[in-house]
Amino acid sequence: MPDAVADAPRKFTLQDYKTDVHVDWCPGCGDFGILSSIQQALLQLQIPPYKIAMISGIGCSGKTPHYIDTYGLHTLHGRALPVATGVKLANHELTVVAVGGDGDGYGIGAGYFLNTGRRNLDFTYIVFNNGVYGLTKGQASPTLRKGLKTKSMPEPSIQEGINPIAVALGAGYTWIGRGYALDVKTLVPLITQAIRHKGTAFLDVYQTCPVYNDIRTKEWYAGEDIGRPRLRRLDTEPDWDPVVKDPDDPDEIVGKKVRALQASYETGDRLAVGLFYAVELPTYDDQLAAKVPALKDHPLVDLPVFQRDVTPLFKELE
Amino acid sequence: MIGGPQGGGINSSAELYAKALLRGGLSVFANIELHSNIMGKHSYYRVTAAPVPIRSHVDPVHMLVALDEETLFGDAGERKHYPSHQGHVHRIAPGGGVVYDADLKIPAERFERTDIHLHPVPYMEVLEQALMGIGKGGQGRKYVVMRNIVALGASIGLIGYDEELVIEVIRESFKGRKAEAAEMNAAALTAAAAYARTHFPGRLERQLRPLPVEQRAKRLLIKGVQAVGIAKIKAGLGLQTYYPISPATDESVYLESKAPNFQMTVVQCEDEIASVNMAVGAAHMGVRAATSTAGPGFSLMPEGLGFASITEAPGPVVFLWQRGGPSTGLPTRSEQADLQFALHPGHGDFPHIVIASGDIDEAFADSFESFNWADRYQVPVVVLLDKFLASSLWTIPPIDMSKLVIDRGAFYQPTSPDTNGYRRHALTATGISPRALPGTPGGIFSTTSDEHDPQGHITEGVENRIAMMRKRMGKLDVIAREIPESFKYKLAGPKDADLTLISWGSTKGAILDALPALDGRKVNFLHMRLMKPFPAAEIGKILSAAKTTVLIEPNYTGQLGALIREQTGIQADHRVLKYDGRPFSRNEVVEGVEAVLAKNAKEWMVSHA
Secondary structure: OOOOOOOOOOOOOOHHEEEOOOOOOOOOOOHHHHHHHHHHHHHHOOOOHHEEEEEOOOOOOOOOOOEEEEEEEEEEOOOOOHHHHHHHHHOOOOEEEEEEHHHHHHOOHHHHHHHHHHHHOOOOEEEEOEEEEEOOOOEHHHHHOOOOOOOOOOOOOOOEEEEEEEHHHHHHHOOEEEEEEOOHHHHHHHHHHHHHHHOEEEEEEEEEOOOOOOOOOOOHHHHHOOOOOOOEEEEEEEEOEEEEEOOHHHHHHHHHHHHHHHOOOOOOOOEEEEEEEEEOOOOHHHHHHHHHHHOOOHHHOOOOOOOOOOOOHOOHHH | OEEOOOOOOOOHHHHHHHHHHHHOOOOEEEEEEEEOOOOEEEEEEEEEEOOOOOOOOOOHHHHHOOHHHHHHHHHOOOOOOOOOOOOOHEEEEEEEEEEHHHHHHHHHHHHOOOOEEEEEEHHHHHHHHHHHHOOOOOOOOOOOHHHHHHHHHHHHHHOOOOHHHHHHHHHHHHHHHHHHHHHHHHHHHHHHHHHHHOOOOOOOOOOOOOOOOOHHOOEEEEEHHHHHHHHHHHHHOEEEEEEEEEEEEHHHHHHHHHHHHHHOOOEEEEHHHHHHHHHHHHOOOOOOOOEEEEEOHOOOOOHHHHHHHOOOOOOOOOEEEEEEOOOOEOOOOOOOOOOHHOOOOOOOOOOOEEEEEEOHHHHHHHHHHHHHHHHHHOOOEEEEEEEEHHHHHEEEOOOOOOOOOOOOOEEOOOOOOOOOOOOOOOOOOOOOOOOOOOOOOOOOOOOOOOEEOOOEEEEEOOHHHHHHHHHHHHHHHHHHHHHHHHHEEEEEEOOOEEEEEEEEEHHHHHHHHHHHOOOOOOOEEEEEOOEEEEOOOHHHHHHHHHHEEEEOOOOOOHHHHHHHHHOOOOOOEEEOOOOOOOOHHHHHHHHHHHHHHOOOOEEEEOOOO
């Protein structure tokens, strides 16, 4: 991301990142925690609101841009990532944050989830992962585990849920994390790190849907049934070291990916949250700028491209 | 015509030859027919030349150059049921000639033609001799691909064209590290021409000569994909997205090859849904954004176009290079059967512009102007093109670019960085709301694919819905008023004609070239270009006054006919249709029109291919 603080004429307050649009999520929805965390992260980073573009898919999470007072595109179901890619390609001076649900990102948008990881354009993708399609009344989403049945499903799911962290590792995301919507204190720093990361940062956020997901409830995450929290914070584990120090060392990369993969599986009633993996690699932006040097100093939208002299092109055809 | 297996070099030999004809002052039209296959299947390139302007092909062949036996007699031998073609010997005009490999040892009787000249040339022997002459004796096997130049050289010797012009073009094509290849090809061409002159002297009556040097005007030999690419570069294209698909890919690859020089970004996407949505995102940011595709890719784009339209994005411009449908259909063949789809790409009522280009000049103008319309009216634009336009080589005089103007439409200028309450979708008299460029202080907005209020926030209220539908759809009336008539249609020929031909797209060239052959009739030709918004009043007036109308379309259902009937209530008297996946030839137009009138039929199908 660009050095936002330097060109900020004044200090922005939390109010500057809020709109007066009525938030129509259900009472107790996990989305509130994510919304508030994004606003606090933007505040901490002091990025001018007019330098931010929030891009969303369709679903409850898709409404997020309306609640944050920045440029926003509330796009189509599953297409937030291609739109965000176009936005960033057009104006890389913008801080771009894409948001969407798990059905949006891992179901209908799965192809874009995969291929966005390959590009490593410099933006952030946050997934509100609640295991259900809330806005259509609670059908199983791609992350709902096999055999589970939420209250609106007639039968338990007979297909396995995906492991988004594992997919992200395979796709090539260069920053991979997971948070919990109701733990704003740890979610805010994860979002600031993700935005600061140079490259595509992917943050999956466990989120409760109090209306339709009656399995993964606030109480379930808290582990009230087993007497201890189900979430384990990776950053509190003494030997957890997810950041690749030498991006040219394939052994270190593979080793850290394997550890992240192991940590990403929900086994033994343990769900890991925190930073799983990070590496600094050349971004898509860098590589475009290598071909078109003007992009180093100016976004595409500012380049003098109109009425280009095409006579040499016609000359080739004589 | 030169035919042979895919990968056998027919493209390069035909294009070298076409360029050499252009350099000799002739007008050239060349088009290729190929299979969807990388190597081995039959393809052929037709090169038509004349001292007067031409923009279509004819079916009779005056010189057939065959790189293999299949080019002569087809593939009936290997495919008992539905052979895909019967070769081209039966298409040779009386008095015409054929060049083929003497090593095939084909008895003369097999041609079953006594009215054509046979020229068996031992391709490998001639190639060996040529290579020996430049110190590469005994290497014929290594350079076996150069049989294409031997075959071309022999035909040039026979028709008497200036081989120096071909060698000049060869040297330009193979420069630098490839200079050695240039000399080998030049030697092969010269040797083959000499062989043909020696062994078959003075047999062909029909000769082709360059014009005298002083009569050679400056012209270009250009493909549709190049014309569109150059127009987009001129118009200020910032981002081009695409997913590989025939016949659209060539345009994107052309742009990609020029991208560093012209400061553009070209992105190969994971699918066409990504292509269109990336372009929508970039358009909202203020970049001129386009995507190019064919029918199957366009089938994935409707939701993106609806999204662009409801959010009033300034674009993207979608270049739809039609091919034979439906589904995968005929990937490398010609058809104009996506008009109705381009008019209705998606659910709900939304405004967009559809324009169909008929030739190189129109493709250039439409490509350039589409970006102005996208910006000015904040709608997506579809430019309808096709495989025939994409890959054929057309001769044109230099394009006049002096009158091209960039129009970026209305921008919102905030009075101060802290301005609040900017309405991205403000209700205005024209329905067009000045747009803010994201990144601008004071211009902050959100917008959404949901129905929204003027500020871009979701609302399902009735009053707002009605106002927004009227605002968006009303832009079509503004567009219809403002787009100049020259972009809407063209009526060629006398106003008081007895016969009116109606068509659209790249069939234009064959029809214009066919008009003189429709003897004894007072005929005019209505060529439609702007399909949405449709100039219903103007077209209704023209067709009400027409005496007899014949619709000519390369599709099964007569899609333009349906549009005209929908918009004007007028149905064409007769229809000449073609849906064999090949473009109309000039003589097919004549034959179809004569037949449909003679039989007083509602409909007549032609297929010569």
